[in-house]
Amino acid sequence: MFRRWLLITALTVIVCIGAAVTWSVLQNRPELVPLRQPGPLVVVSVPALTFADTPDTRGSTLWKLARRGAVGALATRNLSGHSCSLQAWLTFSAGARTSVGTVVEQTPRGRAPTACPDDPEPVVVEGTAVYPEWALWRRITLKRAQPADIGRLGTLLPQAGQCISAAGSLAGLGAADRTGVVTHYVRDPRQVDVDACPVTFISLAGPDDAYLKWITGQLPRSATIVVAGLADDTGPETLHAVVIDGPGVQHGLLSSGSTGQRGVITTTDLSAFVLARLGSTAPVLPEGRAPLVQPSSSPTFAVVRSSEITRALNVEHDVVPLFLTVFFALVLFGWGVGALAWSRLRGLEPSSRARRVVRGWLALVSAVAAAMPVSTFVVGVLPWWRGDQPRLNLAGAVVALATVIGVLALVGPWRRLTGGCAAFLCLLTAGVIGLDVAHGSGLQFLSMLGLQPVYGSRYSGMGNVAFALFSTASLTLAAIVSSPLTRRRRGVSRLGALTVVLIGAVVVLLDGYPRWGADGGGPAALIPAFAYLALSALGWRLTAVRVTVVMLGTAVVVTTLAVLDYLRGPENRTHLGDFVARLNDGKVIASLNRIWQANWTFLTSSPLTLLAQVLLLLLLALAVLPRARWPRRLQPVVVAIPLLAPGLRAIALVWLLGFLLNDSGTAVAPGGAMLLVPLLVLLAVHLPPDRPGATGSTDVTEPTDVTELTDRARPAEVTHPTEVTDPTEVTDPTDRARPAGTGKTG
8 A cells, every 4th residue: 555655656756847847948048137237217107008009100219219228017006906006106205115195096997097195395496396195195105014214215225326317206205315306307297308307207207209309319329218107097997017227237128136026027017227326235126126137139029028918917907807707607507407497307327318318417517627727727828818809719719618628627637536537637626726836926927816916916826716726625635535544554644644745845835935836925824724634644633733833833834934035035935934033023923913804804895805704714614514414515525525524624623814914814714715716516426336325315324533622522543334346446435345345436
C-alpha cells in the first residue's frame, strides 16, 4: 500500500513540476530594465487619455512618443470607485492612494459617470500659489488607516535642490509642498517655462495633440516626458494610456513591482518615478514602485498590447453580470428538466436505460457548471478581445471550454473511481489557479472572475474569488482522494492524513508565498481547515489541546511568511511585509478595522450582496447537522466518500474565515459556491446505481472512520469493519457481504 501511494505521489509531483516548467517556457519574456532620467522631467496629465483621442491617430504626437518610448496602461483608481483629477493629483503628490471631498462612486451599468467635484483654485501672488484648504486635507489623509502624505513630492525634491514648477490648478496639487505652497506656478499651461525648474507638472483639461506637439518642441534633448491619463473624470472607469519618452528610456512595455503585470502601472508608480531622481535617498513608497520596461523591437507592440489589456478588462467587466445570470439560469433550468424527468421515472429500476439517460443529463449539466469557473481563467490564452464582437467571443469561448472540460471529466478513465469526475474538475481548477499565481497571475488578471484591477487594489497574486475557488477545489480534492486511505489497517489511515497534509502544504505555500499568492488572510483560513480534515482522516475528535495546537501552528506559519516578506526590504515587500513594518506605527488595529468596515460596507451596500451570504449560512448549517438529517441524495455520497462530510465542514470554515480576514471577503462564499454546488450535484447523480444507497434510500449506515463534531460519545479509536487492499478501488462501507476490492467504483 505504502509503495503504491509513494509511486502515485511521486508521479503527481513530476507532472506538476513538468506543468510549471512548461508554463515558464511558454511565458519566457525579455528581462525588465529600469528607466533613467539624465535631464529635466516633464509630467503632462491628460484626463481619460487613450491612443484613439486624436483624429489622425497614427500620426499624432502621442503615437510618435509611443514609437520611441515606454508604453503602458495606467490604473488610476484611488479610494473611490471613479477617479477624479482632484483625487488623482493628490494621490500622485503623496505616492499613496487617497481622496478628499466628494467621493464619486463607480458608474452604474448603463449610466453616465457622476460629475466630479470642481477643481480647487489656489490663491496666487506673484507666481506663488497657496491652497487654503491644504491643512484640512492633510489632517484627513493622515488620519486614515493607510495615511497619505500629500505634499511629499513638493517637499522632498526642493529639499534636494530640485524645484517643481506647475502649470494649471490641478498640476499645482502635485507640486505643492506639505504646507500647500507652490513656489513656481502659472494658471495657463501655454505660459509654462520648462527651464525654470528641473521638474515640471502640467495639467490639461482634455486631449490636446497640438499642445503636446508644442511642449515637446520646447524640451531640451536630455529631457524625459511623461504623458498620462491620471483620471477618469467625465469618462467611464478604465485603464488609461501612459507614455514615458526620453534618452534614458528604452522602447517597450511598461511594468512595475507594484502591479507585477507587463503593460500596467499605477499612479503611485509615477510618483516613485519622480522620486527616483533623488537616487539612493529616495523614499520607498507604501504602494508605488519605480516603473520598469520590457524592451521590444516592434514599434507598435507596446501600444497594441496595452490597448488590448484595456479593452479586455472593459469587456469582461461589462459582460460578467449578464453572463453569470444567464449561465446559472440555464444550469438551474437544466437541473429542473432532469429532476422533472427523474420524478416521472420513479417506478423504474435504477439501472434502466431511461434513468441512466436522465442521470447522464444531470451529470453533464453539473460538470459543465463546475467547469465554468476555471474556463474563465483558461480563456485568457485566447485573444477573444479581438474582432467586432468581443463580448460574444468571450461568452462563447467560456461556454465552449466549460463544455469540453465537463465532457472530459465524464468520459476520462477517472470516471471509474468513486468521485473521480469531481476530483478531476477540482484538480484542474486548483492546478490552473495555482500555476497562474506562481507565474504572475496573468490569466486571473483578465478573467471575469479574477482580480478586477480597474476597480480593485490588487493586480497580481491571489484575489478573493480565485481564493474561494482554489480553497474549495483543493479541500474537495483532498477529501475525495484521501477517503480510500482512511481505513484502519496497517497504518492506511495515516496515509490518508498524510495525503491531506501534503495537499494542504502545497496549497498554503502557493497562496501565502509573497512572490506568488501574497495572500495574508488565506493561509490563516486554510491551515485550520486542512488540519481539521487531517484529524478527521485519522479518526481523531477535536479537543481543546488540538485546537490550540492548530491555532498556534497557523500563527507561526502566517507570521513566518510575513516576516520573510518583511526581510526582503521595503522596495520588494508585498502587503504581508508592510503589515509587519506597521507594527511599530500603531496602525495594525486600524488596518484590521478597515478590513472589517470594508466588508460591512460592501455587505450592506445592496440586498444582492447580503443575500449572497446565505450560501455561507446554508453550508454552515449543513456542516453542524448530523448526517442523518442531510439531504437524502447526499447521504449515499458521504457513505461512499467518508471524508466528504468533514471536507464540507472544512470548506465552511474557510469561507467563514475568508470572509472575516479579507477585505471584500464577502466574495468568498459566492465564489466558492459556484464550484461546490455543481460538484455536490455531480457526486449525487454520478453514484453508480448498483451501489447500496444509490437509489436514494434514507437507511444509510454512516462510516465510522471519520469523527463527527456532533458525535461526542464515540471513542476516538474505532476499528473499521472493512479492509481495502487497493487505494484505487473503494469498497462501500455499507456493503459488508461483498469481498473488499472486488466491486466496481464510479
